[in-house]
Amino acid sequence: MKFSLRQLEVLVAIGRESSVSRAAEALSMTQSATSMALAELEKQFNTRLFDRQGKRLQLNTEGRELLPRAMELLDRAQELEDLLEGKSGTGSLRIGATLTIGNYLATLLIGDYMQQNPGSRVELAVQNTSTIIDQVAHFKLDLGLVEGDSHHPDLEITPWVADELVIFAAPDHRLAGNKNLCVDDLINENWILRERGSGTRQVFDAALRHQLTHLKVLLELEHTEAIKRAVESGLGIGCISRLALKDAFRRGSLVPLEVEGLDLKRQFNFVLHKQKFLTAGITSFLSLCREATENVSRSDLIILRKPDGKPVEYR
Numbered sequence: 148m149k150f151s152l153r154q155l156e157v158l159v160a161i162g163r164e165s166s167v168s169r170a171a172e173a174l175s176m177t178q179s180a181t182s183m184a185l186a187e188l189e190k191q192f193n194t195r196l197f198d199r200q201g202k203r204l205q206l207n208t209e210g211r212e213l214l215p216r217a218m219e220l221l222d223r224a225q226e227l228e229d230l231l232e233g234k235s236g237t238g239s240l241r242i243g244a245t246l247t248i249g250n251y252l253a254t255l256l257i258g259d260y261m262q263q264n265p266g267s268r269v270e271l272a273v274q275n276t277s278t279i280i281d282q283v284a285h286f287k288l289d290l291g292l293v294e295g296d297s298h299h300p301d302l303e304i305t306p307w308v309a310d311e312l313v314i315f316a317a318p319d320h321r322l323a324g325n326k327n328l329c330v331d332d333l334i335n336e337n338w339i340l341r342e343r344g345s346g347t348r349q350v351f352d353a354a355l356r357h358q359l360t361h362l363k364v365l366l367e368l369e370h371t372e373a374i375k376r377a378v379e380s381g382l383g384i385g386c387i388s389r390l391a392l393k394d395a396f397r398r399g400s401l402v403p404l405e406v407e408g409l410d411l412k413r414q415f416n417f418v419l420h421k422q423k424f425l426t427a428g429i430t431s432f433l434s435l436c437r438e439a440t441e442n443v444s445r446s447d448l449i450i451l452r453k454p455d456g457k458p459v460e461y462r
Contacts, residue, residue, distance in 0.1 A: 219424035237428035249273035276346040291418035295346025312411035337383030
């Protein structure tokens, strides 16, 4: 063959990073060796795979077509090497999860996965929906677990499990305990919300689209725990997943505000690139996720357990 696996590794790394220096760092190579490997690959086939934009390298049409095939070949080569070395794991896996899923489900599911597949390597990136979507689209992640939707033409969105947001307050808030709340009752309250670009904020904005201009958003925070602490301290009311509030409601440190006529339902989804080769690791992890939510109607009803068999509690 006219190319080597190392040249394909360089192609994939530069394609992901859009930078020779960052690709070299990811591959533990020198920058000059990385540049030379790409130059030799292009010279051997008398082609260009990237458009040069200053220090940035962007895949051109031929490069974008080649990238997923090169990744598939590398994934298969890694599986072959693992078999030859007698490794029982399922290789490496790069997962991206949005904050609610990442903080309350993904880490526990990954723990189960690694117990079932000793020797496997998993990287977890916890970001908001828009960031995860972008990273899956650029092959920086193998799989995304997201709370929002996407219409990206290169991605396949598959439903996983239903979820529901809930408006909540501190137990001594003036609206706490009121059984006949409507949207108008919320207009004059201070709100503590997730940042724009998050799946949670997308659902909230859609549900209250007719009142958005009248709402007083006091704080926009990236982390659900920070929102819970701010609401507990009396700064305002919030709206996040019931999953993230499950134990706070049980303890009584926070209380739900049930608002008539407000639809805050949504879906947790799997996100994969349409051209992504499904490795044994990806297939195994997807199966584990589906098994964990089998016959579960909503995310906060999922029961995940520690290695000792005790159910997990979120503080």
